[in-house]
Amino acid sequence: MYRILVSDSMSADGLQPLLAAENVEVVQKKASEAAEELHTFHALLVRSATKVTDELIAKMPSLKIIARAGVGIDNIDLDAATKHGVVVINAPDGNTISTAEHTFAMMTSLLRHIPQANVSVKSNEWNRTAFVGTELYGKTLGIVGLGRIGTEIAKRAQAFGVNVLVFDPFLTRDRAAKISVKNASLDELLEQADIITVHTPLTKETKGLIGAKSLPKTKKGVYLLNCARGGIIDEEALIPFLENGHIAGVALDVFETEPPVDHPLLAFDNVIATPHLGASTKEAQLNVAAQVAQDVLHFLDGKMVTTSVNLPTLTKEVFEKIQPFYKLAKKMGNVISQCMKEPVNDISIKYEGSVAELETSFITKSMIAGFLTPRVASNVNEVNAGMIAKERGISFSEKNTSNQSGYENCITVTIHGDQTTFEIKGTHIPHYGERIVGINSFNIDFYPSGHLIYIQHTDKPGVIGRVGRILGDHEVNIATMQVGRKNAGGEAIMMLSFDRSLDDALLTTLSEIDDIVSIRAIEL
């Protein structure tokens, strides 16, 4: 049974898939009111009100997934989620149209003074000269950030006969041409736009993008809109430009601090505001809640979700192709970690044959997670493996090469420790399964599963017999046994599997056999 905490208000219709699911219990209350039971939840669903901090995540040790019913994830401490191995997903496009329409409504309201005129009429005034507006037609609209919402705004603006200029450092010329917008530098946009609207995430680069330095470059009489995130337009910097009449009007749906209390900007007649309503339509709320509800169910069901913001995004089709390899890679990492008991500095992974054609970054993360699992106390998975490895000073790299392995597909993991280097090769054979086919240049062939021991010894008559006799004397049945050597009388290895794990005393007895160099128990 999975327990799901829905901490912000969400469309009940949208949540229906979760409410109707058999193995799921949904609790709808604020995280701050669920202190006693936080440790029991496997999933957390939020909009923008709940602040998902490191502290909150640490109190939720069963948590596997945080779902943001919306786009912006700035209320979620992504690094903390990643560190705790929690997947974060969002609903990236469910509220795009609503937010674009709201921005457009704000733009027309701003240029035609609709909110102010409405208040005036309701105060029994009939003042037709005080609210003379400005046409949109023929004006230049500067869009900062041409993502989903920016694109929808550009399309609507074009229908109104508006020229669209775009500043987006990640926008390709091809895409700009496809949407028939003109790509500009930020300075060109500031200098030429009659109206500027921002649609970027709030990042280090975009914080205060429209602020004290950029505002002097704008046209006198410019209109500004922020329906993205508070802070992209620096609120304090606007004040002198409103006071001296340089800015004709400002429309804000979002604020640096929400809700704004006694905010000086709200005292200006030509500043209009809404309380973060961009996504507040029945349609958008249904879309985002339904999307995260479905994705959370998929995830808890062990299926891949495509809206993760801290995992490589894989389609179901790609995920199905890589699945056998990521399971194999995880076991390979785990085998090495248990065989090689020393500090490790570097891990490299090489893909050959058909596996090299696939999305291998996820397979690499899976191998690292397998390697780290026996070594770290925290829960390691594909989400946080890269970060934990880096924290521990372990570098990692991957290489996809032409196939020289002799197998249809082959993964080779090489780990450099303080004293030694360990190499393991694996392959996946369709309808047969995963096999380890090489350890430190020894050819071998075993199924990586269950209770194993790995023995390094000298190739001498009687060593294998003595191992067998001691195990027999202790009533331990050998399930499978693989041996490998490079040359007669030289280094050799054995890999044995059992129906149960061997106790430490028996391992010590085995290690005392002459000609055994080392012995390692492996539990998979």
Ligand SMILES: NC(=O)c1ccc[n+]([C@@H]2O[C@H](COP(=O)([O-])OP(=O)(O)OC[C@H]3O[C@@H](n4cnc5c(N)ncnc54)[C@H](O)[C@@H]3O)[C@@H](O)[C@H]2O)c1
């Ligand atoms: N008001 C609301 O209720 C509401 C609703 C939905 C989304 N939003 C916000 O709207 C914003 C846009 O959402 P979206 O879905 O279009 O996102 P998106 O990811 O589709 O688009 C963001 C765009 O910003 C561009 N960008 C990033 N850094 C930039 C920079 N330094 N300069 C210029 N452009 C840059 C990206 O290339 C991308 O094209 C986000 O901040 C989101 O949180 C607000």
Ligand SMILES: O=C(O)CC[C@@H](O)C(=O)O
């Ligand atoms: O939850 C909301 O209503 C706001 C959503 C919006 O800011 C978003 O980023 O998707």
